[in-house]
Amino acid sequence: MVSTTPKLTRTDTDALSELYRLVRARTMKIVAPLEIEDYVIQTAEFMSPPRWHVGHTSWFFETLLQTFLPGYQTYSQDFLFYFNSYYEGFGPRIERAKRGTKSRPTVKATLEYRRRIDDLMMEFLQKLPGHPQGDKVRTLVRLGLEHEMQHQELLVYDIKHLLCDLYKPEIRPAPEVSQVTEGMAEFEGGLFQLGYRDEWKSLDSRHRTELFGFDNEKPEHQVFLQDFAMDRAPVTNGDYLQFIKSGGYRDFRWWFSEGWQTVAKEQWQGPLYWEVHDGQWMIRDVDGLHPIDSKANQPASHVSFYEASAYAKWSGKRLPTEPEWEKAASFDPKTGDKGIFPWGNEPADLSKANLLENEIWGCSPVGAFPAGQTFNGCQQMIGDVWEWTSSDYVPYPGFKSEFEEYNDKWFVNQKVLRGGSYATPQLHIRSTYRNFFHAHERWMISGFRCAKDL
Ligand SMILES: [Fe+2]
Numbered sequence: 001m002v003s004t005t006p007k008l009t010r011t012d013t014d015a016l017s018e019l020y021r022l023v024r025a026r027t028m029k030i031v032a033p034l035e036i037e038d039y040v041i042q043t044a045e046f047m048s049p050p051r052w053h054v055g056h057t058s059w060f061f062e063t064l065l066q067t068f069l070p071g072y073q074t075y076s077q078d079f080l081f082y083f084n085s086y087y088e089g090f091g092p093r094i095e096r097a098k099r100g101t102k103s104r105p106t107v108k109a110t111l112e113y114r115r116r117i118d119d120l121m122m123e124f125l126q127k128l129p130g131h132p133q134g135d136k137v138r139t140l141v142r143l144g145l146e147h148e149m150q151h152q153e154l155l156v157y158d159i160k161h162l163l164c165d166l167y168k169p170e171i172r173p174a175p176e177v178s179q180v181t182e183g184m185a186e187f188e189g190g191l192f193q194l195g196y197r198d199e200w201k202s203l204d205s206r207h208r209t210e211l212f213g214f215d216n217e218k219p220e221h222q223v224f225l226q227d228f229a230m231d232r233a234p235v236t237n238g239d240y241l242q243f244i245k246s247g248g249y250r251d252f253r254w255w256f257s258e259g260w261q262t263v264a265k266e267q268w269q270g271p272l273y274w275e276v277h278d279g280q281w282m283i284r285d286v287d288g289l290h291p292i293d294s295k296a297n298q299p300a301s302h303v304s305f306y307e308a309s310a311y312a313k314w315s316g317k318r319l320p321t322e323p324e325w326e327k328a329a330s331f332d333p334k335t336g337d338k339g340i341f342p343w344g345n346e347p348a349d350l351s352k353a354n355l356l357e358n359e360i361w362g363c364s365p366v367g368a369f370p371a372g373q374t375f376n377g378c379q380q381m382i383g384d385v386w387e388w389t390s391s392d393y394v395p396y397p398g399f400k401s402e403f404e405e406y407n408d409k410w411f412v413n414q415k416v417l418r419g420g421s422y423a424t425p426q427l428h429i430r431s432t433y434r435n436f437f438h439a440h441e442r443w444m445i446s447g448f449r450c451a452k453d454l
Pocket residue numbers: 056085147151
C-alpha cells in the first residue's frame with residue numbers, strides 16, 4: 001500500500017509562507033503610486049484595470065481555499081464572477097473587454113478581499129504539514145505565486161498603457177556603460193538539450209524553495225541545431241530608427257502578408273510609444289518623453305512579431321529559433337553543458353540583469369550588465385526586453401500538462417518570446433522560460449535580436 005503520510009516539513013511551509021508574503025507585498029508596491037481613479041479604467045480591450053489584477057491574483061488563491069480548506073465559505077459570488085479571468089472550470093465570468101465597465105467591486109472592497117484571503121492563506125499554510133494533500137497544495141500555492149508574478153509584469157504593461165509618464169514610481173538609474181558591444185557570436189551546431197532540467201529543482205537556495213519550472217518548459221529533450229550566429233546585442237532604438245528612416249514601414253518587401261495588412265489597418269509607422277514631435281521621433285516612457293538619440297543605445301521595445309521579422313529581413317538576418325536562443329543564453333563551453341542563466345546557476349540579482357527589482361522601469365543601455373553576459377559576450381539575454389523568436393508556441397515532445405487550463409490551452413497561433421524584461425521579477429525568470437504572445441501584440445515589453453546561418 002502506498003503511504004499517504006505527507007512529506008511536507010515545517011521548514012518547507014515556512015519558506016513558502018515567506019515567499020508568499022514577499023510576492024504579495026511586491027504587487028502592492030507596484031500599485032502604491034496609483035490614485036484611486038487609476039485602478040478602474042480600462043484603456044484597451046487587451047489590458048485590464050489595475051484593480052482587476054489586485055483582485056484576480058487573490059481570486060486564484062481563493063479557488064485553492066475552496067478546494068482544500070474544509071468548510072471554507074465563498075467570499076462573494078459577485079467577486080468570483082468579476083475576478084475570474086479565462087478559467088472555464090471555475091464558472092461564468094465577465095468578458096475581458098468589459099472589466100473597465102464596472103465600478104464594483106470597489107477598490108476598497110477589493111483590497112479588503114485581498115487582506116482576507118491573505119489572512120486565511122497564512123493560517124492555512126501553517127497547517128499544511130498535517131494536511132492529507134499537503135504536497136499537492138504546496139505545488140498549487142507555488143503556482144499561485146508564479147501566477148501572481150506574471151500578473152505583476154502584466155500590471156506594469158497595463159499601468160504603462162493607462163498612465164505612461166503619469167505613473168510615478170521611484171525610479172533608479174541604469175548602470176553606466178563602459179564597454180562597446182559589437183557583432184555576432186558564433187555557436188556550433190549539433191545536439192542540444194532543450195528545456196527545463198528536473199535536477200535544477202533543488203538549486204534555489206536563496207528562497208529555500210525549489211527552482212520552479214512550468215510544464216511548458218518540460219521535458220528537457222534533444223534537438224539538433226545547425227551552426228548559427230547570434231547578435232551580441234538586442235536591436236536598439238538607434239538601429240530600429242534606421243529601419244523606419246529607410247522607409248521600412250512603407251515597403252511590403254520586408255513584411256509577412258499578415259504583418260503588412262496590420263501595418264495598413266493600424267496605420268503603424270513605428271513601435272508603440274514612439275511619437276513624432278516637430279518631425280522628430282521621440283519615445284514616451286515611464287520617465288518621460290525623450291528624443292531617440294538619448295535612448296539610441298537601449299534595446300528597442302514594444303514591437304510586434306511582425307515588426308521584428310520585418311526588421312530582421314531588412315537587415316539581411318532572421319529571428320532566432322527557440323533552441324538557438326536557449327543555446328546562446330545558456331551554453332557554457334567550460335562544462336560543455338548549459339546553465340540556468342547566461343552567467344551560470346547563480347540566482348539573478350541586481351548586478352546581472354535589468355529585472356523588476358532593479359526598479360529602473362525602462363530599458364538599460366546595451367552593455368549595462370556585463371556580469372550577466374554569456375561566455376562569448378551576448379548582452380542582456382535575461383532582462384530588459386522579452387525577445388521574439390521565430391518559433392511557434394507548441395508543446396515539447398513528451399509534454400504533460402501539470403495544471404488544468406494554465407499553459408496547454410494556449411498552444412495555438414502564438415509565438416514564443418524568451419528572456420524576461422525589466423518588468424519580470426528576478427525569481428520568475430530563467431533561460432528555459434517560454435513566454436508567448438500573438439504576432440500583432442506589442443503592449444508588452446517585447447524586443448528582439450537577430451540571428452543568421454553560418
Ligand atoms: Fe491570471
